[in-house]
Amino acid sequence: MAQANDIDTVYFGNPIFDITVNDNDRSVMTKYSLELGMASLATPEQMPIYDELWAREDKLGTPGGSALNSARAQKHANPAGSVAYFGCIADDAFGNALTESVNAAGIDGKFDKSTTNSTGTCAAVVVGKERTLCANIAAAKDFKLEFL
Numbered sequence: 001m002a003q004a005n006d007i008d009t010v011y012f013g014n015p016i017f018d019i020t021v022n023d024n025d026r027s028v029m030t031k032y033s034l035e036l037g038m039a040s041l042a043t044p045e046q047m048p049i050y051d052e053l054w055a056r057e058d059k060l061g062t063p064g065g066s067a068l069n070s071a072r073a074q075k076h077a078n079p080a081g082s083v084a085y086f087g088c089i090a091d092d093a094f095g096n097a098l099t100e101s102v103n104a105a106g107i108d109g110k111f112d113k114s115t116t117n118s119t120g121t122c123a124a125v126v127v128g129k130e131r132t133l134c135a136n137i138a139a140a141k142d143f144k145l146e147f148l
Helices: 027-031 049-055 066-077 093-104 138-142
Strands: 009-012 016-022 039-041 060-064 083-090 107-114 121-127 130-136
Touching (some): 016 049, 016 093, 066 107, 083 138, 093 107
Parallel strands (some): 083 107
Antiparallel strands (some): 016 060
């Protein structure tokens, strides 16, 4: 792990694990009452969407959230530079997949671990060229300043 004085750029934000699927028949859109092209926070009735999409063979899982997307873009633009990212996830399958993806991108992920919420997730449901997002912030909101 890099030391603080060895890091070129540091990001802090809400780490969200994005789960993207194509839904051209609109079955997911209909089942979870999603509106085409909209972005929303998940209702209690929509919470099962994340496990359902993760179980699909055609899913794509990627680290997300605006600050983490910026960290990934920074690392891509300057592969030799060191990038660190701070946020809060849980010790669960989504948190493990997010951590692996962040590490694979060459980013030094410094994750606080929530014991009360699951890792934040976002269902990205694609119909044709339209993308609909349904997010559950969850553990991302549990970051403790003491972790810094």
